[in-house]
Structure formats: structure tokens, C-alpha cells
Amino acid sequence: MHILKLIFKNSFRHKLRTFLTILGVTVAILAFGLLRTVVSAWYAGVEASSATRLVTRNAVSLVFPLPLSYKEKIRQIEGVKGVSYGTWFGGIYIDEKNFFANYSMEPRTYLAMYPEIIIPDDQWNVFLRDRKGAAAGKKLAERFGWKIGDVITLKGTIFPGNWDFVLDAIYKGRDDTVDETAFFFHWDYLNETLKKAGRSWTDKVGWFLIEIEDPDIAAEVSLRIDKNFKNSLAETLTETEKAFQLSFISMTEAIVIAIRLVSFVIIFIIMAVVANTMAMTARERIGEYAIFKTLGFRSFHIAGLILGESLFVTMLGAVLGILLTFPAAALFGKELSQYFPIFNVERETIVLDIIAALVVAFVAALFPAWRAIHIRIADGLRRVG
Amino acid sequence: MNKKPIIVEIRNLCKTYQRGSQLIPVLQDIDLDIDEGEFLALMGPSGSGKTTLLNLVAGIDKADYGSIRIGGVEITALAETELAAWRANNVGFIFQFYNLIPVLTAFENVELPLLLTGLSKGERRTHVETALRVVNLADRMDHYPGELSGGQQQRVAIARAVVTDPTILVADEPTGDLDRDSANDVLELMERLVHELGKTIIMVTHDPRAAHKAHQIKHLDKGVLNAHPQADF
Numbered sequence: 001m002h003i004l005k006l007i008f009k010n011s012f013r014h015k016l017r018t019f020l021t022i023l024g025v026t027v028a029i030l031a032f033g034l035l036r037t038v039v040s041a042w043y044a045g046v047e048a049s050s051a052t053r054l055v056t057r058n059a060v061s062l063v064f065p066l067p068l069s070y071k072e073k074i075r076q077i078e079g080v081k082g083v084s085y086g087t088w089f090g091g092i093y094i095d096e097k098n099f100f101a102n103y104s105m106e107p108r109t110y111l112a113m114y115p116e117i118i119i120p121d122d123q124w125n126v127f128l129r130d131r132k133g134a135a136a137g138k139k140l141a142e143r144f145g146w147k148i149g150d151v152i153t154l155k156g157t158i159f160p161g162n163w164d165f166v167l168d169a170i171y172k173g174r175d176d177t178v179d180e181t182a183f184f185f186h187w188d189y190l191n192e193t194l195k196k197a198g199r200s201w202t203d204k205v206g207w208f209l210i211e212i213e214d215p216d217i218a219a220e221v222s223l224r225i226d227k228n229f230k231n232s233l234a235e236t237l238t239e240t241e242k243a244f245q246l247s248f249i250s251m252t253e254a255i256v257i258a259i260r261l262v263s264f265v266i267i268f269i270i271m272a273v274v275a276n277t278m279a280m281t282a283r284e285r286i287g288e289y290a291i292f293k294t295l296g297f298r299s300f301h302i303a304g305l306i307l308g309e310s311l312f313v314t315m316l317g318a319v320l321g322i323l324l325t326f327p328a329a330a331l332f333g334k335e336l337s338q339y340f341p342i343f344n345v346e347r348e349t350i351v352l353d354i355i356a357a358l359v360v361a362f363v364a365a366l367f368p369a370w371r372a373i374h375i376r377i378a379d380g381l382r383r384v385g
Numbered sequence: 386m387n388k389k390p391i392i393v394e395i396r397n398l399c400k401t402y403q404r405g406s407q408l409i410p411v412l413q414d415i416d417l418d419i420d421e422g423e424f425l426a427l428m429g430p431s432g433s434g435k436t437t438l439l440n441l442v443a444g445i446d447k448a449d450y451g452s453i454r455i456g457g458v459e460i461t462a463l464a465e466t467e468l469a470a471w472r473a474n475n476v477g478f479i480f481q482f483y484n485l486i487p488v489l490t491a492f493e494n495v496e497l498p499l500l501l502t503g504l505s506k507g508e509r510r511t512h513v514e515t516a517l518r519v520v521n522l523a524d525r526m527d528h529y530p531g532e533l534s535g536g537q538q539q540r541v542a543i544a545r546a547v548v549t550d551p552t553i554l555v556a557d558e559p560t561g562d563l564d565r566d567s568a569n570d571v572l573e574l575m576e577r578l579v580h581e582l583g584k585t586i587i588m589v590t591h592d593p594r595a596a597h598k599a600h601q602i603k604h605l606d607k608g609v610l611n612a613h614p615q616a617d618f
């Protein structure tokens with residue numbers, strides 16, 4: 001017989017109680033994992049951003065444009081490797097609840113800076129030559145059942161009217177950190193149409209996307225660009241793509257903090273539940289622990305039995321919870337893809353799951369073990385029978 | 386009869402419990418010698434301190450004053466961890482309520498004290514099987530305590546007590562929870578341990594018939610030890 005066998009047998013002495021405790025841990029770890037995944041989904045855009053990409057926008061606000069003529073000036077600034085540009089379109093597909101990111105850009109230069117976006121060559125060639133062409137992410141196309149060649153009509157919000165696009169390309173991400181729910185089309189098409197209508201955004205862009213030679217010079221290059229346009233009609237604000245993405249999130253930071261807090265509250269609650277189970281268990285077995293001690297077993301043996309049981313029950317629940325997190329997150333991600341383009345269970349989340357479970361198991365075993373060790377054998381034996 | 390060596394030597398043993406601010410003297414100046422191979426019965430009214438004395442001899446409780454030498458070892462001088470190791474090697478315990486671990490089989494219960502020794506799995510198996518044969522339960526080794534009668538459980542407990550071949554066996558009312566027949570079986574078994582295997586047994590009992598099986602009866606009354614009962618009962 002091995003001591004592990006005893007731990008295993010002890011764990012299932014009260015089947016219902018053990019089952020309920022395991023269930024509790026499973027649900028808690030599942031909830032914890034999902035909430036942590038929501039948090040990481042929130043920051044997915046930030047995580048996916050590259051350290052060699054800068055974004056230059058109007059210093060006043062993102063809703064004000066910059067003249068296209070800045071492009072050549074930016075290109076000449078030291079440290080700049082490439083420049084592209086885009087304008088947020090913000091169109092609605094049929095209904096407002098169908099939200100997805102859509103914007104115009106200059107495809108050749110833009111996608112040259114996004115090697116993580118992968119478009120098959122044939123589709124790419126058609127898209128480049130098609131003035132009204134557009135490309136959509138794989139997940140987005142799946143969501144609305146779009147196929148290559150479909151005409152997609154977006155209702156403009158910033159730029160009024162119904163805009164027709166032909167879906168020429170469906171892109172895939174290089175890995176699962178890439179957002180596959182975006183929709184983009186030719187900036188030229190937007191600009192020509194605006195020009196014909198004599199609108200104010202003619203020859204203007206929402207932002208410039210800049211590739212730099214080395215991530216270490218990001219701060220210097222940003223400063224150089226902004227200094228260059230100081231005291232001009234449209235002053236610029238240049239930051240890394242990461243900072244740019246973060247500026248969208250900061251508004252909702254409070255929610256993220258709340259979710260984080262709730263995720264820890266869940267762990268705290270399950271800690272109380274497991275601690276209660278272990279306290280009940282150990283109290284019932286005080287007599288048995290006294291027998292073990294009588295036979296010559298030492299305090300660490302007793303502590304090992306209690307901690308072992310706590311670990312076994314908690315880790316069993318945690319493993320089930322972790323296994324369930326994946327299908328649950330897949331389901332969640334599908335339902336919430338418009339809010340969270342990337343909804344992956346990250347390795348870090350699993351590591352946190354395991355750490356949380358270990359902490360729960362140790363803390364829950366602490367008090368019962370301390371009690372079992374410190375009770376006098378003679379007193380413990382009086383409780384048997 | 387040639388004199389056997391003394392295996393337990395108790396001198397001036399005192400034990401007092403404290404309940405609140407009240408001091409309760411439980412054992413007062415006990416002197417006791419027990420020869421090797423002796424079967425001693427300890428009798429006395431409830432609350433007279435029999436269990437307390439037994440616990441002190443077995444090294445699971447600490448005396449306030451006095452000395453206990455067992456097999457040449459002054460156990461009152463041992464530290465907690467040394468005492469645990471000493472118990473594992475030198476004392477076999479038999480309790481009124483058997484005190485088997487309910488989730489372990491008879492075999493596993495008997496094997497328990499051997500887990501603290503350096504014996505290999507195979508050696509442990511041999512020892513456990515031998516011990517279970519001694520108590521005549523070799524055919525029940527895969528049974529759980531709940532599947533055995535009280536008498537059988539007590540015999541498993543006895544097997545657990547002898548499996549490490551201890552210096553002394555202590556038994557606290559071993560037949561107290563058993564019917565007449567089972568009690569007889571257990572007592573006969575204990576006699577055999579003394580006669581055939583040369584074990585030394587100290588047994589606390591209320592049962593005069595049980596005491597009769599012993600070589601010697603000592604009476605404890607209000608913490609004082611006598612060769613004969615103070616009052617008749």
C-alpha cells in the first residue's frame with residue numbers, strides 16, 4: 001500500500017461532499033478562466049500590435065483628419081522605412097447590431113506592413129485591380145456567410161449613402177492572435193467618391209501607418225514626426241501601434257479592473273468552500289490522525305495526508321474546469337465575436353488557473369493540518385469510538 | 386521459576402490534569418516493575434487513571450514527574466520525534482474500539498506500522514501475512530473493517546500491534562466492546578502471544594474474567610496502585 005492510495009481512498013469517503021466540492025472548484029476555475037480570457041481578449045489588439053509600427057493621427061482627436069500630403073514628408077524622416085494610410089469608414093451592414101471594424105486604406109503599402117494578414121495570391125491580384133474591391137477576415141465572412149464575389153452594401157455613418165463593395169478577398173491570420181473580423185477596401189475609392197461630391201475629407205486620411213527600422217528608435221522617430229508638423233494647420237500625434245490600441249481601451253479600463261476583481265473574488269469564495277470541506281473532513285478524522293500518531297507517524301505524515309487530499313480534490317476540479325474552459329471559450333468567442341475578435345484561452349490563463357488551484361488547496365489544508373498536528377494524541381484517541 | 390529480566394520500570398510517576406483552575410491529580414507516585422513475558426492486568430474503577438497510566442507507559446502522553454524505563458530506555462527523557470520513532474519500534478497498541486482505519490483493508494491496516502520501517506514491499510507482505518495467520522485471519526485480509534465482526538476487527542488490531550515485533554503490548558479494555566465468545570477468542574490470542582511468542586502485555590480491563598487470564602492483577606484506585614483491591618467489587 002502506498003500513502004497515495006490512502007489519500008485517494010480518503011478523498012472519496014464522503015462521495016457527495018467530495019463531488020460537490022470538485023464541482024465547485026470546476027465551476028470556479030471555469031468562471032475564472034473565462035473572465036481572464038475576456039480580459040486578455042480585451043487586450044488582444046494590443047498584444048497583436050507590432051513594436052515596429054507607429055500610428056500618426058491628428059493631435060486634436062482621431063475624428064479630425066490629416067492631409068495626404070504629409071505622407072511624403074513623413075517618408076523623408078530619419079528612421080522611417082515605410083508609410084501607408086487609412087481612414088475609418090464606420091459603415092453599418094444591414095443593422096447596427098452587426099458591428100464590425102471597417103476602414104479604407106492603401107492596400108499595397110498597408111498590407112506590406114502586416115505580414116500577419118494572409119491573402120491568397122489570386123484573390124490579392126483581383127482585389128488590387130478592383131476599384132470597388134474589398135477584403136474581409138475569415139471569421140467575418142463566416143459570420144455572414146459571405147463568399148468571394150458577393151456584393152456587400154454598407155450604410156455610411158461618417159460618409160452618408162449606401163456603399164457597394166465586391167468581396168474580392170478573404171484573409172486569414174498567420175496565427176490565432178490575428179483579428180479575422182475586419183473589413184477593408186481601397187482608400188482611393190472613398191476619396192474619389194468624396195471628391196465627386198465635393199466633401200471635406202477629400203485628400204485627407206484618418207491616420208498614417210509608419211514602419212520603422214528598429215523598435216528601439218520608436219520614441220525618437222515619433223518625436224521627430226510630431227516636431228516636423230509642429231505649428232502647422234494639423235499637428236500630429238505619433239505613438240506606437242500598441243499605445244494607439246491602448247488609447248481605445250483606456251476608456252473601458254474600469255470594466256477590465258472590475259472583471260479582474262470578480263475573477264479573484266471567485267477564487268476567494270472557492271477557497272472558503274474547499275477550506276470548509278477540509279475542516280469538516282479533518283475534524284471527523286481527528287481520532288484517526290491520533291491513531292496514526294500513536295503508531296509512530298509524524299506530523300509531516302499527517303499534514304501530508306490532509307494536504308494531499310486537499311490537493312487531489314482541488315486539482316481534480318481544476319483540471320475539469322480547465323478542460324471545460326476551451327469548449328466554453330470557443331462558444332463564447334463565437335457568440336461575442338463582434339465585441340471580441342480574438343477570444344483565445346491563453347497559456348497565461350491556464351497557468352493562473354493552476355496557480356489559483358494550488359493556492360486554494362494549500363490554504364484550505366493549512367488550518368485543518370495545524371489542528372490535527374497540535375492535538376494531543378491522548379485527547380485525539382478519546383474521540384474514537 | 387527463574388527470574389526474568391525487568392522490562393518496564395516505573396518510579397515515582399505523577400500525572401496531574403488541569404481543568405480550568407482546578408488541578409486533578411490522576412496518578413500519584415506510582416512504582417511498578419514488569420518482567421519480560423509478563424501478562425499484567427490493570428483494574429480499577431472508572432476515572433482511576435488506568436488509561437492515563439497506560440498512555441504514559443506507551444509513550445503517547447507526558448508525565449509530570451517520575452521515570453519510565455522500558456527495555457533500558459528512559460522514555461520520559463525522549464523528545465517528541467524520538468518518542469514517535471520509539472513507539473513505532475517498541476509498542477503495540479490494542480484499543481477498546483479496535484481503531485482500524487475504515488478505508489483500508491485488514492491487510493493494509495496491519496501493514497500501516499510497517500510503512501515507517503525500511504522494509505521492502507515483499508518483506509512487508511511476508512510480515513503482514515504472518516501476523517494475520519497468528520490471529521487466524523489470513524483468509525480475511527482483503528476485507529474492510531466494516532465487513533468484519535467486532536472480534537475479527539480486534540484480532541486485526543492485534544495483528545497490527547504485533548507486526549512490528551514490539552517490546553511491549555498495551556491493551557486498553559480490549560474486550561470491552563465484545564460479546565463473551567469474541568472476548569474469549571481475543572483473550573486466548575493474547576495468552577498465546579505471551580506463552581508462545583514471549584510477548585509482554587499490559588492490559589487495562591474492567592472484566593474480572595479477562596483479568597483472570599493474566600499472570601498478575603494490579604489495582605489502581607484514585608491514582609494509587611495496589612496489589613489488591615481497596616474495596617470489594
Ligand SMILES: Nc1ncnc2c1ncn2[C@@H]1O[C@H](COP(=O)(O)OP(=O)(O)OP(=O)(O)O)[C@@H](O)[C@H]1O
Nearest residue numbers: 379402403404411430431432433434435436437438
Ligand atoms: N485531557 C484531560 N484533561 C482533564 N482531565 C482528564 C484528561 N484526561 C483524563 N482526565 C481525567 O483523569 C482521570 C483519569 O482518567 P482515565 O481516562 O485515565 O481513567 P480510566 O481509569 O481509564 O477510566 P475508564 O475506566 O473510565 O476508562 C479522570 O478523572 C479523567 O476525567
Ligand SMILES: [Mg+2]
Nearest residue numbers: 435436437557
Ligand atoms: Mg480508560
